[in-house]
Amino acid sequence: MTLPAVIHSLRHTSPLVFCLTNTVVANFTANALLAAGAAPAMTNLPGEAGPFAKTACAVLVNLGTPSTEQLAAMDEAIEAANQANTPWVLDPVAVGALPVRTRYAQRIVSLRPALIRGNASEIMALAGHRSTGRGVDSADPVAAAIAAGRELAERHGAVVAISGPADAVVSAQRTVMVHTDGIELTRVTGGGCALGAFAAAAIAAGQDVFTSTVAAHAYYGRAAERAAALSLGPGSFAAQFLDALALTDPQELGAVRIEEL
Numbered sequence: 001m002t003l004p005a006v007i008h009s010l011r012h013t014s015p016l017v018f019c020l021t022n023t024v025v026a027n028f029t030a031n032a033l034l035a036a037g038a039a040p041a042m043t044n045l046p047g048e049a050g051p052f053a054k055t056a057c058a059v060l061v062n063l064g065t066p067s068t069e070q071l072a073a074m075d076e077a078i079e080a081a082n083q084a085n086t087p088w089v090l091d092p093v094a095v096g097a098l099p100v101r102t103r104y105a106q107r108i109v110s111l112r113p114a115l116i117r118g119n120a121s122e123i124m125a126l127a128g129h130r131s132t133g134r135g136v137d138s139a140d141p142v143a144a145a146i147a148a149g150r151e152l153a154e155r156h157g158a159v160v161a162i163s164g165p166a167d168a169v170v171s172a173q174r175t176v177m178v179h180t181d182g183i184e185l186t187r188v189t190g191g192g193c194a195l196g197a198f199a200a201a202a203i204a205a206g207q208d209v210f211t212s213t214v215a216a217h218a219y220y221g222r223a224a225e226r227a228a229a230l231s232l233g234p235g236s237f238a239a240q241f242l243d244a245l246a247l248t249d250p251q252e253l254g255a256v257r258i259e260e261l
């Protein structure tokens with residue numbers, strides 16, 4: 001499948017993405033999925049999360065604001081997703097900086113996520129490398145996290161995506177850099193978290209996880225560039241970005257620089 005074909009397929013099939021995500025970004029994530037053409041749904045309740053993961057097209061597990069109940073729901077959703085062969089995405093928000101989620105992420109990362117998506121500090125911490133993240137923000141360069149991403153990919157058979165000034169997509173065999181300017185996405189909350197949900201939708205709509213992840217990052221970055229050109233500051237950027245997720249022509253992915261390392 002070509003990169004534009006992944007986005008066309010997403011719009012055509014409108015995959016249902018079950019998001020177990022943080023309270024800060026839930027609304028923005030749902031709106032980003034809707035704008036892109038996917039269907040979002042959230043529940044954090046054990047007893048609902050397992051059955052729902054079986055019917056969803058993809059599941060997002062984002063560790064931004066965990067609670068005891070949400071972690072139990074995540075356990076249930078991951079087990080059910082794996083039974084149903086539903087792809088699930090792990091976003092290890094602030095792993096390395098905070099202890100409870102770090103231990104939890106180190107356990108669930110071995111439960112076959114299709115994609116692990118985080119910033120450089122999170123990916124380094126998850127792989128057991130020394131990292132210097134502060135709260136939810138990265139303090140490490142993407143290049144420093146590629147070796148960690150490769151280790152995670154080899155250990156767990158996952159694709160690993162590392163966001164930053166350019167995004168890296170890593171598997172056991174390949175590393176690709178996606179060059180777009182998404183700087184405005186760092187001035188609103190949830191820029192990375194909604195990207196994880198969008199990548200989950202692209203994985204559901206595509207044929208292989210690596211291509212879908214590259215397509216998601218390239219399209220998302222291209223939409224951010226379009227939105228930045230039309231906005232005055234973070235508030236109007238957020239609104240323009242939702243518009244851009246809906247209106248950017250997938251053929252524009254041909255103009256994104258994608259570098260094979």
Ligand SMILES: Nc1ncnc2c1ncn2[C@@H]1O[C@H](COP(=O)(O)OP(=O)(O)OP(=O)(O)O)[C@@H](O)[C@H]1O
Pocket residue numbers: 093118119120136137138163164165166167180181182183184185186189190191192193194195220221
């Ligand atoms: N310095 C930067 N310059 C340009 N684009 C960036 C930069 N840092 C991040 N981005 C873009 O912002 C988006 C979100 O990535 P980021 O690394 O901020 O995620 P994150 O730290 O997981 O975010 P959050 O936890 O706030 O949701 C990606 O599309 C990425 O390409």
Ligand SMILES: Cc1ncsc1CCO
Pocket residue numbers: 022024025064065093136189190193
């Ligand atoms: C600000 C914040 N705190 C926990 S999760 C989150 C959203 C961005 O990661």
